[in-house]
Amino acid sequence: xDTLTTIDFNQHVIVRLPSKNYKxxxxxxxxxxxxxKFGAFEVNDIIGYPFGLTFEIYYDNEETSSDDSKDSKQKNxxxxxxxxxxxxxxxxxxxxxxxxxxxxxLAIKKIPTSVELSSVDSSATNQNLVNMGSKAQELTIxxxxxxxxxxxxxxxxxxxxxxxxxxxxxxTAYSQEKYVNRKKQKFAKYFTxxxxxxxxxxxxxxxxxxxxxxxxxxxxxxxxxxxxxxxQPNGNYLCMDETGGLLVYFLLERMFGGxxxxxxxxxxxxxxxxxxxxxxxxxxxNYSEKFIKEHVHTVSLLDFFEPPTLEEIQERFTPLxxxxxxxxxxxxxxxxxxxxxxxxxxxxxxxxxxxxxxxxLVVATTLHLPTVVPKLAEKVHGSRxxxxxGQFKETLLELAHTLYSDLRFLAPSILETRCRPYQSVRGKLxxxxxxxxxxxxxxxxxxxxxxxxxxxxxxxxVESSDTVIEHDAKKQKI
Amino acid sequence: xxxxxxxxxxxxxxxGDLTLIWVSRDNIxxxxxxxxxxxxxRYGSFPHKDIIGKxxxxxxxxxxxxxxxxxxxxxxxxTPELWTLSLPHRTQIVYTPDSSYIMQRLNCSPHSRxxxxxxxxxxxxxxxxxxxxxxxxxxxxxxxxxxxxxxFKEHGLIDDNVTITHRDVCxxxxxxxxxDTTSYEFINxxxxxxxxxxxxxxDLPAPWDAIPHLDSVIATDEKVGLCCxxxxxxxxxxxxxxxxxxxxxxVEMVEIQGRQYESRRQMxxxxxxxxxxxRDIKKHKIQGVExxxxxxxxTVDSSDEKIEKRSEEGIPLTEKAKFNPFGKGxxxxxxxxxxxxxxxxxxxxxxxxxxxxxxxxxxVINKSRSDEKVNEVLQSMNKQQKD
Numbered sequence: 001x002d003t004l005t006t007i008d009f010n011q012h013v014i015v016r017l018p019s020k021n022y023k024x025x026x027x028x029x030x031x032x033x034x035x036x037k038f039g040a041f042e043v044n045d046i047i048g049y050p051f052g053l054t055f056e057i058y059y060d061n062e063e064t065s066s067d068d069s070k071d072s073k074q075k076n077x078x079x080x081x082x083x084x085x086x087x088x089x090x091x092x093x094x095x096x097x098x099x100x101x102x103x104x105x106l107a108i109k110k111i112p113t114s115v116e117l118s119s120v121d122s123s124a125t126n127q128n129l130v131n132m133g134s135k136a137q138e139l140t141i142x143x144x145x146x147x148x149x150x151x152x153x154x155x156x157x158x159x160x161x162x163x164x165x166x167x168x169x170x171x172t173a174y175s176q177e178k179y180v181n182r183k184k185q186k187f188a189k190y191f192t193x194x195x196x197x198x199x200x201x202x203x204x205x206x207x208x209x210x211x212x213x214x215x216x217x218x219x220x221x222x223x224x225x226x227x228x229x230x231x232q233p234n235g236n237y238l239c240m241d242e243t244g245g246l247l248v249y250f251l252l253e254r255m256f257g258g259x260x261x262x263x264x265x266x267x268x269x270x271x272x273x274x275x276x277x278x279x280x281x282x283x284x285x286n287y288s289e290k291f292i293k294e295h296v297h298t299v300s301l302l303d304f305f306e307p308p309t310l311e312e313i314q315e316r317f318t319p320l321x322x323x324x325x326x327x328x329x330x331x332x333x334x335x336x337x338x339x340x341x342x343x344x345x346x347x348x349x350x351x352x353x354x355x356x357x358x359x360x361l362v363v364a365t366t367l368h369l370p371t372v373v374p375k376l377a378e379k380v381h382g383s384r385x386x387x388x389x390g391q392f393k394e395t396l397l398e399l400a401h402t403l404y405s406d407l408r409f410l411a412p413s414i415l416e417t418r419c420r421p422y423q424s425v426r427g428k429l430x431x432x433x434x435x436x437x438x439x440x441x442x443x444x445x446x447x448x449x450x451x452x453x454x455x456x457x458x459x460x461x462v463e464s465s466d467t468v469i470e471h472d473a474k475k476q477k478i
Numbered sequence: 479x480x481x482x483x484x485x486x487x488x489x490x491x492x493x494g495d496l497t498l499i500w501v502s503r504d505n506i507x508x509x510x511x512x513x514x515x516x517x518x519x520r521y522g523s524f525p526h527k528d529i530i531g532k533x534x535x536x537x538x539x540x541x542x543x544x545x546x547x548x549x550x551x552x553x554x555x556x557t558p559e560l561w562t563l564s565l566p567h568r569t570q571i572v573y574t575p576d577s578s579y580i581m582q583r584l585n586c587s588p589h590s591r592x593x594x595x596x597x598x599x600x601x602x603x604x605x606x607x608x609x610x611x612x613x614x615x616x617x618x619x620x621x622x623x624x625x626x627x628x629x630f631k632e633h634g635l636i637d638d639n640v641t642i643t644h645r646d647v648c649x650x651x652x653x654x655x656x657x658d659t660t661s662y663e664f665i666n667x668x669x670x671x672x673x674x675x676x677x678x679x680x681d682l683p684a685p686w687d688a689i690p691h692l693d694s695v696i697a698t699d700e701k702v703g704l705c706c707x708x709x710x711x712x713x714x715x716x717x718x719x720x721x722x723x724x725x726x727x728x729v730e731m732v733e734i735q736g737r738q739y740e741s742r743r744q745m746x747x748x749x750x751x752x753x754x755x756x757r758d759i760k761k762h763k764i765q766g767v768e769x770x771x772x773x774x775x776x777t778v779d780s781s782d783e784k785i786e787k788r789s790e791e792g793i794p795l796t797e798k799a800k801f802n803p804f805g806k807g808x809x810x811x812x813x814x815x816x817x818x819x820x821x822x823x824x825x826x827x828x829x830x831x832x833x834x835x836x837x838x839x840x841x842v843i844n845k846s847r848s849d850e851k852v853n854e855v856l857q858s859m860n861k862q863q864k865d
Contacts, residue, residue, distance in 0.1 A: 001855070004589055005676075005700030009859065029859050044856060048847030052701030052728075052840055085845055195701075197585045220575070220734060223582025227574055227605060230557040232485060233588055254609060257587025264588065359487045381487070382535020383554045393739070397821050400741040407537070410552055411503055414739040414823060417575045424731040424837070426718045429711055431733075448552050449532075451539035 003286065004258050007049050007193055012284045014200045016192040018185050022204040024196065024284055032080045039189040040078040046193060049085075056154075057081035057189040086190050117180060120162060122173040129170040138164040154188040161187075174428075195258070196284060198222070198250040205246065205281075211438070214243045215364055216391045218439030220419045222247075225362065226254045228415075228444045229387040233264030235359040238376055240271050242365045245279035247389070248296060251362065252287065260291045269352055270298045271376065273367060299349055305375065307353040313346045357381035361447075364389040369443075370402035377408065380447040388443040396443040403443075407450035415442045482634035484608055488555050491532055496633065498560050499524075500552040506564035508556065521549035529553050556633075558604035571601040572681065572707065575736030576833050578605070583838060584677045584703040586610050592677040593695065595647045595688060597626045602679070603640065604633070612639045614654070614673055618646040627661060636661050641671070648684055651691030676700055681707040681834075686720040693724070698843040706837040714835045726839035733835055738826050743812050743819035751803040758801035 001008045007027065015023045017038050025033050027043045034040040039057035046055060059081045123129070139161060147157050161183055162168055171179065194200055199219045206214070231237065231254045241247040248268055256262040270277050277298035285292070317339050319325070328336050361380050363373060369388060377386055386409070390396040396414050403409035418439055421432050483496045491497060491511060499507045501519055509517055509526075517524040522540045529538055532553070539550040554560060559574050572580075586592070590610040597603055597617035603626070606613045613635075617623040623644040630636045644659035645652075654662050654671040662671050673695040680688055685706040696702045704726060706717050714731050721729055805817065813819055 001851070002700075005697075009855065029856060044852070047855070048849075048852040050700050050842050050844070052842050053845055195585070199582060199585065219582055220579045224575060224578040224736075227578035227581065227609075228559055230559065230608070232487075232608060234486060253585070254587055257585075257589035259587075259589060262588065381489070382533045384487070384535070385557070385559075393823055394821075397739075397741055397823055401743075401821055404741060410500060410535075410554075412741070414741060415575075416737040416739070417579070418735045418737075419579060420733045420735060422731045422733070422835075424714075424718060424729050426715055429714060429731070446535065446552075446554060448535045448537055448554075451537040451548075451550055 001048065004195070005050055007046050007051060009043070009047055011286050012196050013051075014194045014196045014204055016194060018188040018190060020185070020207075022200070022207050024201075024204055034078045035191055036078065037186075038191060040080045041083050041191075042080060045083045049193070051193060051195045054086040054190055054192040055083040056086045057083055057191075081189070117162075117173075117176055120176070121169040122176050123170045124172065126170065126172055126175060129167055129175075132167070136166045136168075137161070138166065154184065154190075157187045158183045196286065198246075198253040201249060201281065201284060202246060206436070214246055215366075215389065216438040216440050217243070217246070217364075217389065218417075218419065218436070220417045221389060221440050221442060222250050224415065224417050225387050225389055225442055226250060228442065229360045229362050229385050231255060231360070231362075232266065233262065234266045236267045236356075237269065238271060238358045238361045238379060239268050240273075240363045240365040240367075240372070240376070241279070243281070245281035247362065247364045248279060249281060249285055252285070252295065256287075256291075256295070258286055260286075260288050262291075266295065268296050269358070270296060271301055271304050272298055273301050273365070275300060297348060297352060299352055303349045304353055307349050308346060310350060313343065313350070317343045319343060353379075358384065360384050361386040362389075363387070366391075366395075369395055369399035373399055374402065374406060374408070377447055382447055382449040384447050386443075386445050386447055389440055390443065391438070391440045393441045396441050399443055400445075403445055408448060410446040410448045412443055412445035415444060417442075479637050480631065480634040482607075482638040484556055484558060484561070484604055484633060484635070485638065488534055491530055491534055491536070491553055493530055496556055497529075497534075498554045498556045498564055500554055506560060508561075508564055517551070519549070519551065524551060558601075558608050561604050562601045565599055565601055571599045573601075573736065573830065573833060574605075575734050576707070576836065577602045579734050580679060580705045580707075580836060581605065581609060584679075584705060586677060590677045591673065591675045591697070592679065593652060593673065593675040593692075594679045595645075595652075595682055597622065597642060598681060600626045600629055602681070603630070603635070606679075607635050607638070607640050610639070610677070613641070614652070614671075614675065615640060615642045616645045616647050616652065617642065618644070618648075620644065623659070630661070647691060648682065648687035652688075652695040676702050678702065678704040679707065680704070683713075684716075685713070686716045689717070689720050689724055689726070693843065696841070696843070701840055701842050704839045704841070706839075707834045708837065709832070709834045711835065714837055717837050721837070721839045724841075726841045729837065729839045731835050731837045734833065735831075737829060739823040740826070742822050742824045744822050745804060745810070746818040746820050747804050755801050755803060762800070 003011055007013060009027055009029045012024055012026050015025055015033075015035065017023065017035060019038075023035065027033075027047065030044060032040050032042050041055070041057050059079060144157070144161070147160065158180060162180070168176065168179075199222070202214060202217060202219060202222065229237070231251055233255045235255070237251060239248060239251065248270060251268050255266045255268075256264060270279065272278070277300075279296070279298070282292060282296075319340055320336070325333075325336060325340075356379070358380050361373070361376055361384075363369070363376070363386075365372065369390070373386065373388060380386060388396060388399060390399075393414060393416075400412040400414055403412040416439075421435060423430055423432055488495070493511055493513055495511045497509050497511060499509050499517060501507065507517075511526050511530050513527045513530055515526045517526065517529075522542045524538055524540060529536070532538070534553065534555045537550050537552050539548045541547070542549045562571065562574055562577075565571060584590070586606070586609050588609075588611050592606050592610050592613045593616070594603060594606060594613060595616040596619070597615045600615075603613060603615050615626070617626055623642065627636070627642050630640055630642055636642070641654070641660065641662045643654055643662065652673060654660050654673070656664050656669050664671070674697045675695055676697045678692060678696065682688055685708065689704075692704070704721075706714075708714055708717065718729060718731075805814075810817060
């Protein structure tokens, strides 16, 4: 099976719930996955389907009831249902995945759309609709809870709720649709299985409330960063990532597309400010350990700027010939291999910090940028881009000014990109009433190699053709 | 075989290389290095032979004609984003904020097989080509097709991972057959190209006419992403209708707003300094009045300061320059070390307030699985566990 397009075992996937929330799950064979109030399902039942499909959880009433009687302790456990592909009409109601709870886009066809609404009357206007709060609904919370316990399908529950709603027929068709969608978010038992793309992982973290951890990043800022940094499968990139590996995951996905078999030899070298790099989020990635080892290297700031010499390394450890190493016993053997690993890491540090020049510098750190970027940029090849992500414009501004006065950097610019989502319904197109703020900023420039100091002769003044223009424009008249 | 000059990384500038010469932000020129040629600017001439052999990113300096100043340029290796800035516009182009968002949202990677219609100025084609497995680009305008084909050949894209076809996709769909005007090279016995696209980008005036043709060329066993790029909201409305009819789901339209900021400085001018300056002016004014009074009364004696200065028109010149904390009356360069500055950002004077609406939709054609295959996998796994 193609794990990039098909749901497969032992893979992390992202599950989209009716509440528009995301959940990352690992698909272990012969296990079940609980989605809380949205039900639970067997992993084996969804394996082999392509990504992007929506499944409904349903229950054969006999089975679940017999389960209950057998084991009373399991009463609070979410019963595991069977799954079937959700029919097209219902799925369409869920057409908007990334937006707030306040505006749920309506379906894109003639109204009424939902099967739940096919047999009810509606009103042309809401003229006769009187706000009577919860009194309009004759079902009590207890009764609804009971229905849920009885594992009725979401359609049955919603049908009953509509029937028990006194003024439902006074609502307009659009308003009815919204009502049904809102109820679905509560009672529907369906889920969509998606590939764990970098954007999906970001969305998952945002939903979880980890905005600070991901430095307020947005999909659009990350997309622009990848393009401006000219990320390619065979590039070697210097990277600082304070998001716990999200930025690295964005790079890897663009470079290799999740493919463990990729023949490309690009590398991401993560420079970290603590003793060890934090790439926690890569635990969700479906790259093999071997793949990550080959394509992601970590070096601390200290090792990067003050690498050990070969002599220093060899003074502390020299590997034994293979046969001798194999002959070692027990604790000695373990400690030998631990030290061998250390030795190899050190040799790698040497290699990564030597005369090697990188194909790009990509930074998302809260360290003071004017001190970090010019130093790291020493290791960047001429003509290669430098892109810094910052949550705040001001920190990038200070950096841009610093780089502007340094001839090794060409045309530092501060960029911002924002995505504005619309309610995407025919005849009712308008921007959503609320959207996420933030999204950060980017500083983009190119590493260049200044021409050697002009010979002394008679020349004292050096002006670049472009700085002539730019400085002229910048004179401030007071 | 022409090497793709947009992919991979080059160290030294070589004879025959396509370079981008950066003169200024809005003057970036594509130049192919030929040792006998000269690159001319209004500041002076840069012989290619002085550029060839230097590392990419090098600044090249010359002394300008008749002055003691130096002028310089930077020589860069082309990237799709720089290319977009330098582009000879054949049509309205898709700019980086839009193209980068589309690529990210459609999860572009070496795994992607992309359909693009139309090619236009080829700006987005370059960005796609850099990042995806294969790009199938369609252009219905004969001249633009030929120009784009020529350009893609020169850039080494055709020999790498780009196919361009002359086609009105709204009328004739996307299938590439033998005998079509296309850069596609058919392998022995092949009568039609296998596109199997999983990403589709439609930059067409009437995308609704093209959408029905997609089913025969998109991948059947995986989720396919589509983006329509339309400037008018009426186009979006029509597109939504047809997407619904043809089974595209998860439909969402968005708009991207890109902004670029200039880093600038504003002088910090304190209230105290402003007050002090006014006091200073006032003081000098009073002194002047008194002096004139004394002159009028003929009481000027030798001990008084110098004779009052008057301009040719007879207006007295005050010595207000004595306390001039803000450098009034002279042109101060932004950031002058003699003054205090606050770093500020200034948005471009003209912004692209609307490029186009981006309508995204997704489709899975074959929504089934092979139970047999799943069972096989399961059994082999269970067996492994037992062993």
